[in-house]
Amino acid sequence: MEISRTLFIPVILGTARMGRMSLHAARLVTEELSKRNGVETDLIDIAKLPLPTNDAGEAIKDLDFSSKISNADAVVIVSPEYNHGYPGLLKHVLDSCLKEYIHKAVGIVGVSAGPFGGVRVIQNLLPVMRELGLVTIFWDVNFSNVQKTFSAKGDLLDESYIRRIDKFLKELIWMAKTLRHGREQISLD
Numbered sequence: 001m002e003i004s005r006t007l008f009i010p011v012i013l014g015t016a017r018m019g020r021m022s023l024h025a026a027r028l029v030t031e032e033l034s035k036r037n038g039v040e041t042d043l044i045d046i047a048k049l050p051l052p053t054n055d056a057g058e059a060i061k062d063l064d065f066s067s068k069i070s071n072a073d074a075v076v077i078v079s080p081e082y083n084h085g086y087p088g089l090l091k092h093v094l095d096s097c098l099k100e101y102i103h104k105a106v107g108i109v110g111v112s113a114g115p116f117g118g119v120r121v122i123q124n125l126l127p128v129m130r131e132l133g134l135v136t137i138f139w140d141v142n143f144s145n146v147q148k149t150f151s152a153k154g155d156l157l158d159e160s161y162i163r164r165i166d167k168f169l170k171e172l173i174w175m176a177k178t179l180r181h182g183r184e185q186i187s188l189d
């Protein structure tokens with residue numbers, strides 16, 4: 001059946017900062033995604049993408065990143081909040097693709113040291129998602145006070161996040177299936 005075909009939903013870790021706590025959040029979401037039947041995932045670490053910084057946009061496309069996004073039905077972006085915005089490197093990476101994103105679902109996970117769980121970075125990412133052709137869902141995950149949410153080793157200290165991630169992923173998977181159906185079955189003309 002169409003609806004039970006495997007979905008590919010990679011997780012993009014949106015910072016290259018040494019000692020980044022967002023790594024723990026990205027690993028957790030990837031692990032929860034990988035437990036779901038019918039979903040394949042992959043953790044894309046932007047620190048490992050060899051993108052030059054003396055040019056921008058599709059001119060610096062990385063073939064591996066581009067092919068993962070092309071094959072994706074949805075993506076999860078895990079972004080820390082840096083001065084209420086997103087890391088410049090995350091934007092640089094996202095800008096390197098365009099048609100690869102169109103009519104695919106995106107869910108955003110905000111990570112912050114402060115109490116608001118990255119709500120401001122999520123709000124700032126929304127217009128970028130729209131311009132890329134991604135379709136946002138109406139759930140986010142907000143890791144607030146992240147230093148208290150994970151141990152230094154990366155163990156989750158607050159189990160309530162599992163329930164929140166579950167709700168978020170259910171919605172993302174629904175949107176991913178719906179949009180795949182649309183991409184494959186419904187013409188724009």
Ligand SMILES: Cc1cc2nc3c(=O)[nH]c(=O)nc-3n(C[C@H](O)[C@H](O)[C@H](O)COP(=O)(O)O)c2cc1C
Pocket residue numbers: 015017019020021022023080081082083084085111112113114115116146147
């Ligand atoms: C340049 C910079 C700006 C930051 N700005 C904010 C901020 O606006 N709000 C906030 O709650 N935390 C802010 N933080 C703290 C991060 O949210 C914190 O480091 C958290 O662990 C997530 O980022 P990380 O994945 O880099 O660790 C900032 C950190 C850096 C490095």
